[in-house]
Amino acid sequence: MPPTLRAAFAGVFLVGAALNEAQFSGRDTLGAALVTTQFNSITPENALKWASIHPRPGTYDFAAADRYVAFGERHGMFIVGHNLVWHNQTPPWVFQDSAGNPASRDTLLARLRDHIHTVVGRYRGRIKGWDVVNEALNEDGTLRRTPWLEIIGPDYLTSAYRFAHEADPDAELYYNDYSLENAPKRRGAVELVKRLRDQGVPITAVGLQGHDRMDWPTPAQEDSTIDAFADAGFRVMITELAVDVLPRGLNPYVDGLPDSLQQALARRYTELFASYLRHRAAVTRVTFWGVTDRDSWLNNWPVRGRTNYPLLFDRNGRPKPALAAVVQTAPSQEGRPD
Numbered sequence: 001m002p003p004t005l006r007a008a009f010a011g012v013f014l015v016g017a018a019l020n021e022a023q024f025s026g027r028d029t030l031g032a033a034l035v036t037t038q039f040n041s042i043t044p045e046n047a048l049k050w051a052s053i054h055p056r057p058g059t060y061d062f063a064a065a066d067r068y069v070a071f072g073e074r075h076g077m078f079i080v081g082h083n084l085v086w087h088n089q090t091p092p093w094v095f096q097d098s099a100g101n102p103a104s105r106d107t108l109l110a111r112l113r114d115h116i117h118t119v120v121g122r123y124r125g126r127i128k129g130w131d132v133v134n135e136a137l138n139e140d141g142t143l144r145r146t147p148w149l150e151i152i153g154p155d156y157l158t159s160a161y162r163f164a165h166e167a168d169p170d171a172e173l174y175y176n177d178y179s180l181e182n183a184p185k186r187r188g189a190v191e192l193v194k195r196l197r198d199q200g201v202p203i204t205a206v207g208l209q210g211h212d213r214m215d216w217p218t219p220a221q222e223d224s225t226i227d228a229f230a231d232a233g234f235r236v237m238i239t240e241l242a243v244d245v246l247p248r249g250l251n252p253y254v255d256g257l258p259d260s261l262q263q264a265l266a267r268r269y270t271e272l273f274a275s276y277l278r279h280r281a282a283v284t285r286v287t288f289w290g291v292t293d294r295d296s297w298l299n300n301w302p303v304r305g306r307t308n309y310p311l312l313f314d315r316n317g318r319p320k321p322a323l324a325a326v327v328q329t330a331p332s333q334e335g336r337p338d
Contacts, residue, residue: 005312005323006040008330012280014078016041016287018240020295021064024071030317031291032071041078043239043287044068045297048081049089054115057093062122069126080287081123083131083176084116085160087146095147108151113163120167129172131207131239132164133157137177141188157192161201176207176239181217181225190232197233205284207239214245214268222275230282238276240289242310243268244298257309265309266325273329292317 005015017039022028024042035042046052047064054060072079094111097103103111120130136157138144148156164173175193180186193203206229217225226236245257245265253261276283290296294315298308312323 002324002327003330005038005327008327009286012331013276013283014041014285014287015039016043016078016080016285017291018043018045018082018287018289019068019071019291020045021047021067023291023295024068025064026071031295034291034313034317036075039077041080041285041287042068042072043080043082045082045289046089048119049083049086050094050115051089051091053119055091060118065119065123069123073126078129078285079123079127081120081127081130081171083134084119084164085112085132085136085148085156086134087144087148088135095151102147102151105152108148109156109159112148112152112156112159116160116163117167120164120171124168125170127168127171129174129204130164130168131176132161132173134176135178136175137185137188137192139179139182139185141184141186141191143192157196158199158201161196161203165202172204173202174205174207174237174239175203176209178209178211178240180206180208181221186225186228190228193229193234194232203234205235205237207237209289210238210241210272211289212241212243212268212272214243214264219271219275222272223278226275226279226282230279235284236279236282237285237287238283239285239287241272241286242289242296242298243272245309246298246306249303251303251306253309254307261309262321266321269312269322270325270329273326277329277331288312 009015017035019042023031023035026032047068053065069079095103136144143149161173177189180189193206196203229236245261276286288311290311292313292315293309293311296308296310298310299306312320314320
């Protein structure tokens with residue numbers, strides 16, 4: 001029997017999955033079993049996002065998040081918190097005053113502090129790492145014009161990390177974004193995290209989201225991106241890995257993925273993991289965004305109702321050729337660090 005993902009890469013890096021509520025609550029018994037067998041790190045898809053946990057002023061709903069953390073603790077997982085500051089899935093009230101006008105800088109900073117102190121503080125010592133700021137950059141590497149930036153200014157980032165560090169001084173703090181393999185955005189991200197570090201912000205690692213396609217990023221792009229952050233003194237995590245196998249806007253494989261494409265996907269994952277392993281000194285975690293193909297957000301993006309096949313387990317939880325290919329990339333047990 002082939003080793004599990006968590007066993008194959010033991011001592012190399014953590015291998016994680018993003019969980020939906022059905023999985024960490026136990027309703028999806030198949031998905032939960034795959035998680036506990038294959039992975040040693042978990043990230044919540046939605047349970048810790050602002051809209052889920054803090055939907056109204058003064059009202060927190062920790063029910064789902066508590067179940068998520070309890071699931072991780074019960075199974076000895078490295079538990080990730082995702083996320084604290086984002087321009088999406090944040091209720092409009094956060095950025096408004098009682099009349100519906102933009103909130104003042106002081107008001108929004110106070111809300112940010114309250115949210116982070118409350119959420120991070122509740123799970124202090126239990127959630128081990130946080131995606132503090134998510135997707136703050138445009139494709140050209142400049143800061144995205146979000147309400148956070150427009151109302152508070154660029155120091156909203158510094159404030160968010162400082163609030164998180166105050167709430168749990170021992171938690172790892174991450175910056176997380178997509179398309180950092182593209183040079184302009186990568187340059188902006190390297191400059192951003194170095195600037196924050198120079199301001200005393202304790203950023204542990206940068207998350208490369210890994211929303212990959214069959215032909216992007218190239219191995220050279222992946223290598224140079226990991227190198228750029230590692231050379232700047234940051235650890236790297238692959239945080240939302242999935243490979244979109246469908247042509248953009250089309251849905252040609254509703255009855256199943258042809259074997260030729262199954263094999264091509266296996267080769268693609270082999271290529272990606274070869275890059276992660278070349279940088280094993282810098283890469284500390286690889287997290288898939290979803291457990292089975294049925295769970296993937298790529299079934300509904302960029303077009304709803306697609307039948308996509310981006311992960312290592314099919315819609316019925318069966319291993320795909322890509323799983324064996326990934327496991328086979330793992331180095332032998334000999335010579336591994338403890």
